[in-house]
Amino acid sequence: MRGWGLRFLATRVDRMDVRPGGLWRLVNVDAGGGEYGFRGVYHDVVAPERIVRTCLSGPRRGSNPSINSYMTLHWKLVVDCADPHRQAAFWAEALGYEVEDNSVLIERLLGLGVITESALTPDGKAWKGLQAVRHPDDPVDPESGIGLGRRILFQAVPEPKTVKNRLHIDLHAGPERRDAEVDRLKGLGATVLWTVQEPGSHHVTMADPEGNEFDVQ
Numbered sequence: 001m002r003g004w005g006l007r008f009l010a011t012r013v014d015r016m017d018v019r020p021g022g023l024w025r026l027v028n029v030d031a032g033g034g035e036y037g038f039r040g041v042y043h044d045v046v047a048p049e050r051i052v053r054t055c056l057s058g059p060r061r062g063s064n065p066s067i068n069s070y071m072t073l074h075w076k077l078v079v080d081c082a083d084p085h086r087q088a089a090f091w092a093e094a095l096g097y098e099v100e101d102n103s104v105l106i107e108r109l110l111g112l113g114v115i116t117e118s119a120l121t122p123d124g125k126a127w128k129g130l131q132a133v134r135h136p137d138d139p140v141d142p143e144s145g146i147g148l149g150r151r152i153l154f155q156a157v158p159e160p161k162t163v164k165n166r167l168h169i170d171l172h173a174g175p176e177r178r179d180a181e182v183d184r185l186k187g188l189g190a191t192v193l194w195t196v197q198e199p200g201s202h203h204v205t206m207a208d209p210e211g212n213e214f215d216v217q
Contacts, residue, residue, distance in 0.1 A: 011028055014027055019109075020114065020143075021108075021109065023041055026038045041146075076132070076152065077151070077153070078153045079154050081155070081212075084129060084154035085126070087209065090188055090208055091154075094190070098133065099131065100132040100133065100145050101125075101145045104142075104144065105143065130156070132154065133151070134150065135149055138151075161210060165212055168213050169214040170203075171217065174217075178202075178203075182204050185206060190208055193205045
């Protein structure tokens, strides 16, 4: 790969999925081992005419003091499950989030022949094995419907949940709202597992419709 840039940097390709909706990530490495990442999403790919993509960039973990500090990384929480659409519906109601609408991206990919209807739900408007929820106040990519802020992605996997989660979500309702929130969540399909009341901590541990533990504090 060739490009213009600072001569003391070498470029490493971490990911390059060249298709609409695909992700890319490059890392520049300086002589001292400092890494400076660039990443984004491909929006339009028409070979051999053009490639349109977004780019979030900035140095990180740098050993070169002449380059500024890198921004914090964007992230999402990914949850394995049996039914991503049922899980997304529950957690959207539980958190006051919105279920993502990826229909614009799906229609474009269908038109380009990149995907087939076998990857979609029966109505053809959502991914069969993936569904995300996002915070309603955070920005959204209009080309894909993907949230660019607080986001949980549920993905279908064949294996069932077998042990207690090592990672869980805490819902901060507050002492005055805790009981009412527990009742509301039970109405959505959650179950109460146990209540913890000890010095410095009072919370109710619950399970979502697939048995994933979470706390209401």
